[in-house]
Amino acid sequence: MEIKELLEELYSYSFFGIKLGLDNMKKICELLGNPQDKYKIIHVSGTNGKGSTSTMVENALLYSGKRVGKYTSPHIIKFNERIRVNGKEISDEKIAEIYSKVKEAIKTSDVKPTFFEMTTAMMFLYFAEENIEYAVLEVGMGGRFDATNVADGDIAIVTNVSVEHTDYLGDNIYDIAKEKAGIIKNKSKVIVGDENEDFLKAIYERKSEDKVINVLKKYKDVTYKLDFKNFRTNISLEHKNYSLSLFGDYQVKNFLCAYEALKMLNIDEEIIKKGMSNLIWQCRFEIYSKEPLTVLEGAHNVDGMNNLKKIVSHGYDSNQVVMIVSILKDKKIEEMLEICQEMSDNIILTSLKENKRGLSGEELLSYSNKKNMTVKEEMKEAYLYGQKILKNDENKKIIIVCGSFYTCEKFKNSFKF
Template sequence: MNYSEALAYMKKAAERGSVLGLSRITELLRLMGDPQGKLKTVHISGTNGKGSFGAMLTSVLKNAGYKVGGFSSPAITKVTDSFRIDGCEISNQEFADIIGDIVPICESMDEKPTEFEVLTAAAFELFVRKGCDIAVVECGMGGDLDSTNVIKAPVLSVITNVQKDHSAFLGDTIAEIASHKSGIIKKGRPVYFGGDSEEAYEIIADAAEKNGSELFLPDYSRFEWSESCFGINGADFIYNGEKLHIPLLGTYQLENAVNVISCVEILRHEGLKISCEAVRRGLADVKWHGRFEVLSKEPLIIYDGAHNPDGIRCAADSIRRYFSDKQVALLIGVMADKEYGLYADMLGELAETAFAVKPANPRSLDSQKLADALNAKGLRTEPFAVLAEGVRAAYSYAKEHDVPLIVLGSLYMYREVTDALSGISE
């Protein structure tokens, strides 16, 4: 099977929709010889921060000498971006080879697996074939019914935080959402919770107790940083007296770094050999797309995949920290199921104007509806039916008025935005 054929099959699988449950993925993996059972795995759930956390942990483990598989979603650029070996995206042909071997098994099943289930199975099989020492696997949504939750004995389960998102599937309350995410906790295996919600903590602590799993929390007393530690080249902080650096922007990345370092200590107790030097180098070397990422310096353009209220709150905090002396321009595109009405309340004082676009996704919100909602709250917003035209208009505005342009919203539009910017600069 070649790459185009693999993509065609994934499109066919996508037409089956998104159906929660573990029966299909369990059957598919059984027919494949249960590759997930042959791996050491760190399993990650949480509302925000999963991708950045996974990227940091992968970089640390790689620098400790381990071969690390990584699976995350959604894909930021193209489907192969969801699969990484030692932090590097796999090739088109590697993806095609794996999918080609799985397709006959999928087609032999009475109930065919969904797109994400096929991708999940492909990830486990890839990591086994590549001889990975450990895999860092991110839930697609929720936890208990997510197709990645076939892992029976993870080295560590991680719940980065719990906030409101995907309410149509996970519930309207923090308690309901936490109950889904705590479903990744397995009997006798350690679990780490990095969030600050007391309501979520109670649910997670109860699930950990029922499973006989030791629950760990972050200890901020060993970390030090100041308001001045944030710069356009990253952030510096001190852990146990040692100065560490992360190149990722966004004030929330320090919380992710605290979670990673806390989990490294747990992994050491689980037998992994991770030196302090591996932690230092790993954090300093980490790369990740779409999280307060600088796409252009002149004009300054930053992309942040903030798409739910907590993500927007964190993005607003970062904008204040980095650009306290001036307002910014915004380019926004979101999915229709997001609480986009809150965006103007959270961002309005920080922006002098906004440009609304519609990502190329069937769940996207129409740009006119987004603009109407933002204008109604006092944030001057111009809609663009064609995303590339919105990018060009926002780029020209930022350059003419010498203001930073912050691109916010769905990660599904990351490639469209970067392609449009590439066309402008050529």
């Protein structure tokens, strides 16, 4: 089967929808010989920061000489990004081989897996066959019923919580935090990066307070500076300096979560420094171009937009920023657009209509007061228009593409990144 045809078949499992519960995954893993039990697990949950935190842990472990697998979602350009071993994406050939094995294993059962369950089973099996030592698992959604949660995490990291996926997780911080805290197991060492009282209440119900490391409390003396020349985050912690190649205020909390996990795993300070210095993580204040300066940022919810605003406010006034924005319809669109207007006086709304959760630029405009907003439905047209604004206005310094990882994906595909 050609890889394109295979992936179309794999994506067809999405039609089974999201099913709460782990029965399917437990059955599939049993049929595969429980591959998830064959390596140590660093399990990462939270509303924002999961991907960055996971990548920091992965990179430092690789520098220490460990065999490491990482599982993340969604992918930006291609499916292979979701499953990595020793820093390399799974090959098309391995996707075909592993998919065939999982498909064959469930033939004799009554299991009808979702896309994410199928993909997670493939990841567990692939990691086992590659004899990894550590698996860094990013939760897909929530935690308690997420397909990854059939694994027993040696370390459980919950980065933070804000209100999202209310249809599945609840409509308040406490209920959502309870879902995300579901990755905490009896043997788990627990790290959190949030001080919200309702969040902590949910965490402590799962694991007693004296057994939870809150990095914001433990490392309250941390300081940092954003280097807008080189787009690095320079962090000072315990009289040591770390130059983080991921840029932004919010990356400091992610760093602290990763740092604590790496210390628990006895990774040397110098190795941690090296691991932090050359990280690459797509669409997290990613510099696409320096002429004109163009940044891709996957901010896809209110917290993400506020984090982006905080970064931008350090380096730019609103009259220096052009934004290209598209937001999914199940997000808090009005609030997110209001935050965009605080960052920029030139906002270009573009379409994600090809995505079943996407909206056109005109539809997005209807959620706003329309101030300083223009609609350019096609991504290429939007970017060319943004470049024109920068060329004609010497005050303008930067173009930011944001609102969803799908927005960044569309941008990259549009320009064959």
